[in-house]
Every structure is written in structure tokens, then in C-alpha cells.
Amino acid sequence: MENNDKTSGSLSNRVPRHKCKYQQAWLQLTCEYLSDLPVQLEQIRTVLASNDYVRINRHAHRIKGTAGTFHLQSICQSAAQLEHFADSRNKQAVVSAVKEIARLVELESKKRGLPTVFSGKGSESNENG
Amino acid sequence: MADAMPLIFTVDDDQHLLGLVKHYMSQWGYGFCGVSGAKEMYKELERVIPSVILLDMSLGDEDGTSFLGPLKKRFPSVPIIIITGHATIETAVTTLKNGAYDYICKPLDFERLRIELDKAVNHNRLCLQVRAFESARRKADFHGMIGRSEPMQKVYRLIETVAPTDAAVLILGQTGTGKELAARAIHECSNRRDGPFVAVNAPAIPHELIESALFGHEKGAFTGAHQQHIGFCEQANGGTLFLDEICEMDYNVQAKLLRFLQDHVVQRVGAKSAGAVDVRVIAATNRDPSIQIQNDRLREDFYYRLSVVSINMVPLRERGGDIALLVRYFLDLAAAKYGKDMSAVCPEAVRLLNSYHWPGNIRQLEHVVDEAVITNNAAVLTVDMLPAEITSTATSGVCNAKRAIITDLKGLPSIEQMERELIVQALEVTSGSVSAAAKHLGLSEATLYRKIKKFGLSRRFVKQ
Numbered sequence: 001m002e003n004n005d006k007t008s009g010s011l012s013n014r015v016p017r018h019k020c021k022y023q024q025a026w027l028q029l030t031c032e033y034l035s036d037l038p039v040q041l042e043q044i045r046t047v048l049a050s051n052d053y054v055r056i057n058r059h060a061h062r063i064k065g066t067a068g069t070f071h072l073q074s075i076c077q078s079a080a081q082l083e084h085f086a087d088s089r090n091k092q093a094v095v096s097a098v099k100e101i102a103r104l105v106e107l108e109s110k111k112r113g114l115p116t117v118f119s120g121k122g123s124e125s126n127e128n129g
Numbered sequence: 130m131a132d133a134m135p136l137i138f139t140v141d142d143d144q145h146l147l148g149l150v151k152h153y154m155s156q157w158g159y160g161f162c163g164v165s166g167a168k169e170m171y172k173e174l175e176r177v178i179p180s181v182i183l184l185d186m187s188l189g190d191e192d193g194t195s196f197l198g199p200l201k202k203r204f205p206s207v208p209i210i211i212i213t214g215h216a217t218i219e220t221a222v223t224t225l226k227n228g229a230y231d232y233i234c235k236p237l238d239f240e241r242l243r244i245e246l247d248k249a250v251n252h253n254r255l256c257l258q259v260r261a262f263e264s265a266r267r268k269a270d271f272h273g274m275i276g277r278s279e280p281m282q283k284v285y286r287l288i289e290t291v292a293p294t295d296a297a298v299l300i301l302g303q304t305g306t307g308k309e310l311a312a313r314a315i316h317e318c319s320n321r322r323d324g325p326f327v328a329v330n331a332p333a334i335p336h337e338l339i340e341s342a343l344f345g346h347e348k349g350a351f352t353g354a355h356q357q358h359i360g361f362c363e364q365a366n367g368g369t370l371f372l373d374e375i376c377e378m379d380y381n382v383q384a385k386l387l388r389f390l391q392d393h394v395v396q397r398v399g400a401k402s403a404g405a406v407d408v409r410v411i412a413a414t415n416r417d418p419s420i421q422i423q424n425d426r427l428r429e430d431f432y433y434r435l436s437v438v439s440i441n442m443v444p445l446r447e448r449g450g451d452i453a454l455l456v457r458y459f460l461d462l463a464a465a466k467y468g469k470d471m472s473a474v475c476p477e478a479v480r481l482l483n484s485y486h487w488p489g490n491i492r493q494l495e496h497v498v499d500e501a502v503i504t505n506n507a508a509v510l511t512v513d514m515l516p517a518e519i520t521s522t523a524t525s526g527v528c529n530a531k532r533a534i535i536t537d538l539k540g541l542p543s544i545e546q547m548e549r550e551l552i553v554q555a556l557e558v559t560s561g562s563v564s565a566a567a568k569h570l571g572l573s574e575a576t577l578y579r580k581i582k583k584f585g586l587s588r589r590f591v592k593q
Contacts, residue, residue, distance in 0.1 A: 025152050033145040061187055065214045066146045068236025076236060 030070050031112050037063070037075070037105045044082075044098055048091070056086040056094060063101070075104045135250040136160040138179035140170050140196075141212065142189045146237075150183070153239055159246065167191055179207050181249040183233075186213040186224070194224055201228040206256035208249035212237070272314035274307055275458045276451035280443040284311065291438045292318030297390065299435045300413040302442025305492030308413040309373060311440060315411055316369040324368030329361050332377040339382050341398050344389075350399025362395045365408045372412040375435065376421045383431045390434045410435065416560075445487040445494060452487075452494065453479050459495045460510060463502035471502050474510045481512060485519045488557045517585060521546075549584045552577065556586070 040059060047055045060083035068076035082097035109115070137159045139150050147163035154161040162177050164170045166188060182200060186193045193211065200209055208230030213220055216234040224232050230249055233242060271285045291298055292315045300308045309328060316326045334342050341350075345360030362370060372378075372386070389395065390410055396403035412435045414421070421427035445452065456474050464471050474482075487493055501514040512520060551570065559565035567577040 022152065022156060029145065029148050029152060032148070036145060058187065058189065061214055062143050065212075065235030065237075066143045069146060069149060071236075 027112065030072070031109075031114055033066065033070055034072075034105055034109045034112065034114060037067075038102070041098055041102055041105070048094060048098075051089075051091070053086045053089045053094075057083055060086055060097075072104075072108060075101055075108065078104060134158065134160040135180035135253070136162060136177060137181050137183060137246060138174070138177065139163045139183040140188065140193065141165065141183070141185040142187070150237075153242070157243060157246070159250070167196060170196070174203070179204065180253045181230075181246060182207055182209045184209055184211055184229075186211055186215065186220070194227060194229075197224070197227045197229060206253055206260060208252050210245055210249060272310070272317045274310050274314055275455050276448055277454065278443075278448040278451045280448060281451060284440060284443065285314075287438075287440055288314050289318055291315065291440075293320060295409050296437040297409070297435050298411045298438045298440060299418070299432075300411065300440045300442060301418070302413075302415060303444050303488075303490055304415045305490030306442035306444060307491055308415075308442055309371065311442060312369070312371040312411040312413065316371075316409075319369070319409070321368050321409060325365055326369050326371065327361050327365040328371040328373060330373045331382075332374050336379060339379065340385065343382070343386065344395050344397055345400075346398035347400045350397070354399065357397075360395065360397065362389055362408060363397075363404075363406055366406040367408075369409045369411060372410065372435075374414060375412045375431075376414045376416045376418070376427050380425070380428060383428045387428065387431045387434055390431075445490040446485070452483050455491060455494055456482060456498055456510070459498040460502065463499050467499075467502055469502050469506065470508055471505065471510055472508060475512065478510055478512050478515060481515060481519055486553075488553065521549075548580070549586075552580055552584065553586065556581075 040063060044056055044059045047059070060079050064076050064079035064083060067073075067079055078097055078101045082094060082101065085093035085097055137150070137154050139147055139161065141147050141150070141163070142165045144165060147165065151161045151163055159180075162173055162179070164173050182204070184193050184196065184200070197209060197211075200207070209228070211224045211229045211232040212235060213224070213232055214235040216232075221232055230252065231245055233245055271281075271288070274281070274285070288311060298312075298315060300311050302308050312328070313326060316322060329343065331339065341354075341358060341360065343360050343362055345358050345363055346354050348354060348357045375383070378386070392405075393408060394403045394405050414427075416426075418427055418432050418436070422429050422432060445455075453474070456479065460471060460474065463469070482494070482497075489496075497516060497519065498510070500516070501510050505514050507514075552566070555566035555569050556563070559569065563577055563581070564574055567574045570577065572580075
């Protein structure tokens with residue numbers, strides 16, 4: 001999946017101008033969110049093992065809403081796709097979408113100087129079911 | 130609390146989103162309380178009173194909109210904004226139909242959220258204000274009875290206590306104190322509220338027609354009875370019969386009403402049979418029943434049958450701050466009735482109205498306000514619009530002269546003022562009878578008439 005993240009670039013570009021006043025708090029909250037996303041993706045993988053697409057859909061829906069609110073557009077879009085794949089019970093597509101989200105999380109984390117805790121962890125183990 | 134810092138209660142199953150909302154709320158000067166599920170939500174709502182609730186539509190396995198009804202029921206003044214990631218027209222319509230104040234889509238646009246929250250907080254403030262006003266109005270207005278003074282609160286409590294019973298009630302009080310309003314309030318608070326309320330003003334009915342008016346008559350029962358007539362007692366079937374000025378009723382009529390009170394049976398004049406009716410009787414008089422019994426104006430047995438419960442209506446002069454409240458109430462009514470813009474009373478006028486002794490009670494006050502509104506085209510009721518009898522006696526302090534310890538000559542009324550006041554009080558006590566008042570005051574009737582004219586006492590003091 002192509003990285004079409006509109007939020008990439010410097011922090012001041014990523015944070016809407018009116019929020020610059022609160023950049024530090026925004027950055028901290030975004031980093032905390034990015035750090036937690038691998039845990040959420042791991043939960044999706046666990047649920048996928050039991051083919052519980054309803055639950056995957058809910059996870060994806062939540063990531064879509066929150067990532068979008070943090071202006072992590074690429075993650076938001078991939079989560080929307082994941083939600084769609086879960087609806088259509090397309091396991092292979094779900095696995096790919098999870099993998100793509102993981103990649104984007106890693107990318108966003110690196111941009112913010114966060115440790116890439118996510119890299120590789122579980123990303124291959126469940127992706128083929 | 131809502132005025133100090135509006136509390137935004139946010140329900141979302143994502144802790145990170147809650148953190149972000151919390152961050153913005155602190156920047157915008159709002160309080161924040163965030164919960165991630167239904168159980169936590171209800172627990173926290175035991176502790177806090179929100180100004181606005183932000184409710185996520187998807188709460189894990191739960192549907193957030195299912196809490197809309199219970200939340201609206203518990204917090205009717207609190208706007209609930211639904212947060213949804215499923216932004217469709219159908220969703221919007223459904224949530225709004227179910228009582229949501231508005232809905233906002235995810236990803237959250239905080240600029241829009243702020244606009245929505247500001248609106249919702251303002252809405253909440255207005256709702257609370259309206260409720261506060263309603264509450265104050267309810268305290269001031271008890272089934273049309275205006276007043277929040279302690280004596281009136283006691284009257285309201287007694288009415289509420291006695292209303293659900295079917296006990297006969299005797300309402301005592303000077304003319305114009307609102308005896309009929311009290312009777313109506315009893316009726317409205319009772320289980321008979323859906324039934325008729327029939328008020329009978331006995332003195333207004335010709336003596337020879339009173340029995341027929343009360344009990345009805347059959348066609349041809351007497352000369353002029355061209356058709357059957359249903360009397361007041363029957364008209365009140367299933368409701369309340371209010372007998373005003375019972376001391377003015379003929380002794381024989383009192384005896385017939387006594388039988389009616391005992392049997393609840395009505396026999397129309399000229400009828401061969403009687404029929405049972407279900408009527409609660411409330412009576413009223415502006416006279417002292419014990420004196421009326423002594424003077425053979427009121428049957429003792431009739432009195433005891435009527436006065437299972439007695440309610441004493443308080444004279445206006447003993448109702449403290451109610452006078453200002455009533456003035457504003459009558460001012461609003463009169464301004465609307467006569468198409469005038471008078472909407473306020475100057476403090477000096479309020480002071481004078483408060484210090485006047487109001488022999489005609491609320492009815493007199495209403496007339497004073499009506500007259501001021503009709504004869505003036507001003508926005509404020511001022512002292513010069515008040516009748517001389519109020520401005521002269523009230524300023525003198527005559528009413529309290531007997532009781533007050535006067536330490537300053539300025540507070541001491543003149544002989545003329547005292548004389549005027551004594552005449553007013555004597556006429557009040559004797560219900561306007563000049564001969565009785567003159568006798569009490571040790572004056573001849575002619576002298577008293579002359580003094581009444583000299584002091585410009587209005588007709589309301591003198592029985593015509």
C-alpha cells in the first residue's frame with residue numbers, strides 16, 4: 001500500500017496551525033497513541049485466529065476514528081479498508097491490511113523518534129492465518 | 130457548577146481519544162470527565178452532573194445510542210452529542226429522533242466540536258435557567274394563588290394535605306383574600322379535578338330563587354318554571370360545590386344544605402323523588418363564624434358539618450414580600466389586557482404599597498394596579514400614580530403607631546391621621562356599616578359621614 005499520508009513532514013505541518021500553541025501536548029498524545037497501536041493490532045491478530053470478523057470490524061472502526069482524529073490519515077484510511085475487509089470476511093485482505101497498518105505505525109513512530117517496538121513483532125506469524 | 134466550569138462528560142471506548150478530548154477541554158476552559166463503557170458511565174454519573182454528554186455510538190460491544198433514552202430521562206436538560214464513525218443521513222435522523230442534541234462525525238474535527246460544545250453548553254445553561262424560573266414560579270404560583278410568604282406556604286401545604294380527602298372545608302378570610310382561588314386549588318389538587326367546579330355566590334342569588342338555584346326544579350314546579358332546571362348541587366356531581374358567603378344564606382336554606390351535606394341526595398323543587406350525587410362541598414365566609422352563630426346568622430350544626438377542616442386566608446398586609454410579587458403579577462396582566470408597556474414598579478412605590486394596610490386585600494391591590502396602568506402611559510409605576518389613601522396613610526406610619534415605640538417626632542402621626550385611620554379600621558370591622566362604626570367610635574352618624582367625606586375615604590369602606 002502506497003504511503004499517501006498527508007500528515008507526513010515536519011510536526012508543524014502535521015499539526016493544524018491553530019493547534020500549534022498546544023504542539024507539545026498534541027505530540028505527546030500522538031506518540032502515546034502510536035505506541036499503543038501495536039498492542040491493538042496484536043489483539044486484531046488474536047481475534048482473526050478465531051475468525052471473529054465482527055470484533056475485527058470494531059477494532060478497525062475504532063482505529064479509523066481515533067487515528068483520523070490524530071490526523072494520522074494513512075493509518076485511518078488503512079483502518080477503513082480493514083473495516084471493509086472484515087465486513088466481507090476476506091481473511092487474506094484483513095491480514096494484508098493489518099500488516100500495512102503495522103508498517104504505517106512504524107513509519108509514523110520513526111518520524112517522531114519513537115522506538116519501533118512494533119517492527120516484526122507478530123506481523124508475520126498470523127498473517128497467513 | 131454548570132456556571133463555574135461546564136463539565137463535558139465524554140463516553141468513548143478509546144482511551145487515547147478520551148485523552149485528546151480532555152486536552153482540548155482544558156484548553157477551552159471546560160471541565161472533563163471521560164469514561165470508556167456503560168458501567169463506568171453510570172458509576173461516574175452518580176458523582177457528577179454533566180453540562181454536555183459526548184457519547185460515542187460504538188462502545189465496544191454496546192450500541193451507544195441505546196443509552197440515549199435513559200440518559201435523557203435522567204438528565205433532561207443535558208444535551209447529548211453523538212459521536213459517530215458511521216455518518217449517514219439515516220444515522221443522523223435516528224439519533225436526533227431518539228433525543229440526541231446533535232451528532233458529530235469521526236475523525237473529530239475539533240474546530241467544529243468546539244462550536245457544537247459552545248452551543249450545547251449554552252443550551253444547557255438556558256435549560257437550567259428555565260427550570261430555575263419554572264421552579265421559582267411554581268413556588269410563587271400555587272394553582273393561581275400568587276405568593277411565596279411563609280403564611281401562604283402554610284396555606285398551600287394545608288390545601289395539599291386536605292385536597293385528596295373528601296372532607297368538607299371551610300375557608301375563612303377577609304374579603305379579597307382569595308378564598309375562591311383556595312377552593313379552586315383544593316379542587317385542582319383533588320381526585321375530582323376532572324369533574325366540575327361549581328361556585329355559588331349566595332348573596333348574588335335572589336332569596337326566593339336560592340332553593341331552586343341550589344337544588345333545581347321540575348317543569349311547572351312553580352309559576353315561571355317553564356322548563357326543568359338542574360341545580361348547582363347536581364351540576365357539581367363528580368366534582369366540587371363551592372358555597373361562598375354562607376353566612377349570607379337564609380337559615381332555612383342552611384338547613385336544606387345541611388341535609389344535603391349529610392345525605393348527598395338532591396330533590397329538585399317539585400320532584401317526586403330524590404337522586405344521589407357525589408359532591409364535595411367547600412364553603413367560605415368573610416365573617417367570624419362564632420359571632421354569626423351567636424347572632425343566629427349561621428346554624429351551628431351547619432357550621433360544624435362544613436368546618437371539618439378550616440383554612441384561614443391571610444390578610445394581604447400580613448403577607449410580607451408577596452405584595453411586590455402580586456404588584457408585578459397584576460402589572461403584567463394589566464399591561465397585556467390594556468395594551469400598555471408598564472412593566473416595572475419604582476422602589477418607593479413598592480415601599481408605600483408594602484406599608485399600606487390593604488383593607489380590601491388582593492382585590493384592592495389589583496384595582497390599584499389596574500387604575501395606574503389604565504390612566505398612565507409610562508413604563509414604570511411610580512408613587513404619583515397611587516391613590517391618595519395609600520400615599521397618605523402609608524407614609525404616616527399610622528398602622529403601626531399603636532405598637533411602635535416612637536423615639537422620634539417624625540414617626541409620630543398627627544391627630545388627624547390617627548382619626549382617619551381609626552375611622553377606616555372601624556368601617557372595616559363593621560363591614561362598612563356607618564351606623565355601627567359611628568356607635569363604636571362614639572360619634573353621630575352625620576359626623577362620621579362628614580369625616581368620611583373630609584378624609585376622602587373611598588366607597589369601598591362604606592356599605593352602600
